[in-house]
Amino acid sequence: MQPDQTVVERDGSHLPLGIFCVLLGTAALWVAQDYDTGTFISMGPGFFPKAVSGLLILMGIVILLLRGRDRPAAEQDARDTPPLAASLRIIGSVTASIIVFAAALMPLGLPFSTFVMVAIAGLGHSGSRPSTILLTAAALAILATVLFAWLLGLQIPVLPEGLR
Amino acid sequence: MIGGVDVFGGIALGLGVALTPMNIFFCLAGCLIGTLVGVLPGLGPTATIAILLPMTFGLPPETGLITLSGIYYGAQYGGSTTSILLRLPGEASSVVTALDGHAMTRNGRGGAALTIAALASFFAGTVATFFMAAFAPIMAAAVLKFGAPEYFMLMFLGLITSVVLAQGSAVRAIAMIFLGLLLGLAGTDINSGQYRYDFGFMELLSGVPFVPLVVGLFGVADILVTLENAIRDEKPPTLNPISSLWPTRKELTRAAPATVRGSLIGLFLGLLPGGGALLSSFMAYTAEKRISKTPQKFGTGMVEGVAGPEAANNSGAQTAFLPLLTLGIPSNAIMALMVGAMMTHGIVPGPRIMSGQPELFWGLIASMWVGNLMLLVINLPLVGIWVQLLKIRYQFLFPTILTVSIVGIYGVEFTTFDVYLTAIFGLLGYFLHKWRCEPAPLILAFVLGPMMEEYFRRSMLVARGDLMIFVHHPISLAMLVVTALLLLSICFPFIQKFRQKAFAE
Numbered sequence: 001m002q003p004d005q006t007v008v009e010r011d012g013s014h015l016p017l018g019i020f021c022v023l024l025g026t027a028a029l030w031v032a033q034d035y036d037t038g039t040f041i042s043m044g045p046g047f048f049p050k051a052v053s054g055l056l057i058l059m060g061i062v063i064l065l066l067r068g069r070d071r072p073a074a075e076q077d078a079r080d081t082p083p084l085a086a087s088l089r090i091i092g093s094v095t096a097s098i099i100v101f102a103a104a105l106m107p108l109g110l111p112f113s114t115f116v117m118v119a120i121a122g123l124g125h126s127g128s129r130p131s132t133i134l135l136t137a138a139a140l141a142i143l144a145t146v147l148f149a150w151l152l153g154l155q156i157p158v159l160p161e162g163l164r
Numbered sequence: 165m166i167g168g169v170d171v172f173g174g175i176a177l178g179l180g181v182a183l184t185p186m187n188i189f190f191c192l193a194g195c196l197i198g199t200l201v202g203v204l205p206g207l208g209p210t211a212t213i214a215i216l217l218p219m220t221f222g223l224p225p226e227t228g229l230i231t232l233s234g235i236y237y238g239a240q241y242g243g244s245t246t247s248i249l250l251r252l253p254g255e256a257s258s259v260v261t262a263l264d265g266h267a268m269t270r271n272g273r274g275g276a277a278l279t280i281a282a283l284a285s286f287f288a289g290t291v292a293t294f295f296m297a298a299f300a301p302i303m304a305a306a307v308l309k310f311g312a313p314e315y316f317m318l319m320f321l322g323l324i325t326s327v328v329l330a331q332g333s334a335v336r337a338i339a340m341i342f343l344g345l346l347l348g349l350a351g352t353d354i355n356s357g358q359y360r361y362d363f364g365f366m367e368l369l370s371g372v373p374f375v376p377l378v379v380g381l382f383g384v385a386d387i388l389v390t391l392e393n394a395i396r397d398e399k400p401p402t403l404n405p406i407s408s409l410w411p412t413r414k415e416l417t418r419a420a421p422a423t424v425r426g427s428l429i430g431l432f433l434g435l436l437p438g439g440g441a442l443l444s445s446f447m448a449y450t451a452e453k454r455i456s457k458t459p460q461k462f463g464t465g466m467v468e469g470v471a472g473p474e475a476a477n478n479s480g481a482q483t484a485f486l487p488l489l490t491l492g493i494p495s496n497a498i499m500a501l502m503v504g505a506m507m508t509h510g511i512v513p514g515p516r517i518m519s520g521q522p523e524l525f526w527g528l529i530a531s532m533w534v535g536n537l538m539l540l541v542i543n544l545p546l547v548g549i550w551v552q553l554l555k556i557r558y559q560f561l562f563p564t565i566l567t568v569s570i571v572g573i574y575g576v577e578f579t580t581f582d583v584y585l586t587a588i589f590g591l592l593g594y595f596l597h598k599w600r601c602e603p604a605p606l607i608l609a610f611v612l613g614p615m616m617e618e619y620f621r622r623s624m625l626v627a628r629g630d631l632m633i634f635v636h637h638p639i640s641l642a643m644l645v646v647t648a649l650l651l652l653s654i655c656f657p658f659i660q661k662f663r664q665k666a667f668a669e
Contacts, residue, residue: 017599021339028346028361035358041629045353048617049360052345059339070333082392090391091594094384094566095587101570102583114571118563124391125559136560140567147568152222154575 014068021060028053090124097121107161110149115141171297178297178526181226182534190227191531194234195538201235202242203550204561209239210604211382213501215565217375218572225509226524230531232505233485236498237532240441240481241285241539244474245550248277257441257477260449264462264469271465275547276411280419280467281474282544288427288475289536292482295431296529299483303490304515310491312622313633317643319612319619322495324647326605327654329442334654336601344609345616347372354618367581374504376573376582377610380589381596381603383569387562388594394558409544411467419471422452426475434480435487436495444480445473482532488513489525493612497604500611508576 032053038044063070097120104113115137122133148154181187201212213235220228243258248265261281268277310318323341330337350361351371362368411419429451430444452472453459462469485502487495492514494500506513511521518525543550573582593603627633634640 013599016595017336017339017601020595020599021343024343024346031361035360036356039629041624043621043624045356045358045360047621049346049349052342052349056339056342056346059335059342062335063339066335070335087392090388091591094388094391095591097566098384098570098583098587098590102574102580102587105574105580105583110571114567117570118567121563121566122559125394125562128559132559136563140563143564144567144571148571148575152219152575155578156571156574 018060018064025053025057093124109160111141111145114144174526178530181527182530190231191234194231195238198235198238199242202239214378215569218576226527260473264466267465275409279409284423284471284475285478286540288479291427292479293533307515312619313640316619317640321647330602337605340606341609344606345613348610348613376585380586381593384590385593415467419467422468422472423475426472427479430476430479434483441477441481445477448472448476497607
């Protein structure tokens with residue numbers, strides 16, 4: 001927790017963040033080039049997009065130039081980052097579970113797609129036994145169907161497409 | 165009669181609305197759900213309200229908003245419970261409570277700390293309810309003098325405040341503001357009809373949908389971060405046994421004046437755009453420490469250090485509704501969610517709510533008092549049960565959160581497009597967390613952005629492109645001065661320093 005230079009240097013989060021801001025700002029600026037800027041008195045639809053993208057790029061550059069010195073030293077936690085493979089497994093399984101749910105909902109119906117979503121997401125929690133994951137998935141599939149399709153009465157397909 | 169509005173008639177009307185069986189039930193449900201998630205780790209009030217937002221869309225508008233606000237102050241209550249007993253503040257505004265609250269627990273006075281926190285909150289909530297009832301008509305009358313420059317300046321002030329209050333780097337908070345503004349620009353431009361950043365998706369023509377953005381940034385990103393942290397520490401929190409809930413006479417006499425001071429501080433700081441509960445509790449703690457004859461004892465279990473901030477964050481949390489109800493401007497991320505909820509019900513937040521939908525306006529205010537009473541009467545005896553909830557394993561918790569939020573998102577617009585968007589925003593939220601950026605300024609900017617653009621363009625049209633219009637209008641000038649002072653305060657960061665101390669272990 002001592003605010004010396006070595007601790008400041010260790011936090012590398014400014015690099016991806018700065019690059020992200022610059023890239024996104026540039027992309028937004030590029031898309032906005034066709035929007036009419038107008039004049040300062042009578043602004044067109046392009047004025048704000050261009051101004052905001054420009055400022056986002058500027059902030060990205062500032063973040064890159066500060067090289068992590070913008071963060072108070074006490075918040076630099078020296079906790080070691082988890083291994084990359086574990087992080088990727090978490091991000092991958094949770095994100096994939098949502099995408100699979102979206103893709104499966106229309107053709108397969110709510111209970112089945114919920115089951116698949118929870119089963120895939122469960123892979124992100126290391127240390128869960130497969131049987132526990134499957135039981136959780138089955139319970140939540142029932143819960144979601146009862147809660148959303150019956151109690152709240154939302155127009156969600158329940159049965160798979162062939163059986164409707 | 166204040167500002168041409170019959171306040172007592174209004175309160176009576178509001179109690180009539182809030183005390184119907186259905187609204188009592190949903191207020192109770194909101195308070196319980198709010199406390200539940202306030203206690204559970206890894207779920208803040210913002211995420212909870214976002215996740216449960218779709219479920220309230222089927223309810224009548226008053227009931228929906230009463231439920232959401234119940235969740236809001238319930239979560240605040242749950243957050244202070246865990247910060248007192250376990251030093252695990254569920255959210256930023258109960259961080260200061262953890263300092264002396266947890267110290268009291270270590271001294272064996274945890275039960276008393278809980279009771280004092282609950283009583284202080286209830287007192288502050290009562291004061292805030294009456295303050296709101298009396299002050300809202302005045303504000304609504306003052307708003308009639310607001311033109312485009314004043315509205316723009318007020319929102320600008322709100323954004324700058326959220327930067328000052330964001331944890332960590334101010335530069336990154338500003339970057340988040342621009343990111344939020346950029347996301348808010350997508351959709352059809354009101355003035356010209358030009359489609360902006362629609363990428364050919366029909367769904368984006370009315371802008372980036374709000375619920376997927378919020379659930380992604382708060383809900384899904386929270387899950388990712390918590391799962392990742394779980395690899396490192398799987399230890400359940402250790403719990404000290406809870407002492408008697410009854411405070412001693414001496415503790416009560418010391419807590420009472422602190423409660424009154426805290427309530428008053430919260431009332432006014434809650435009104436500031438970007439302020440609300442967080443700023444109020446920090447200021448109340450500082451004030452108590454300054455007034456106290458033994459400031460060096462703070463942090464070792466001073467009752468004042470629990471009562472003051474708890475009162476302040478509760479009254480601040482309530483008066484934060486005022487800018488929303490009278491000006492139509494959300495002052496923080498949670499209020500931005502309330503805007504989303506109102507819009508879905510076809511209600512335009514702003515000065516017209518009070519005259520146009522008096523049941524909604526007064527019903528909401530009255531329900532806050534009812535909700536505070538419920539928290540006191542029902543929740544305090546249940547403390548033991550709430551604490552047991554901490555033992556729920558995350559491997560069951562996160563699939564449940566995921567299911568409820570994702571199915572709920574589909575239920576808002578009935579399009580899987582929103583579900584795909586949630587996955588994208590979840591990833592964005594995860595990386596922003598990795599890069600030490602707070603999502604709250606982003607959400608605020610996202611909601612305020614379209615309004616700010618509109619008012620800025622209108623101001624420039626009126627002033628013929630002269631930026632001095634913001635200086636020539638007195639109300640706008642006053643807000644400009646406050647904004648400038650706030651920006652200066654980043655350079656003299658006593659607030660930042662104070663926060664470091666609060667967060668340091």
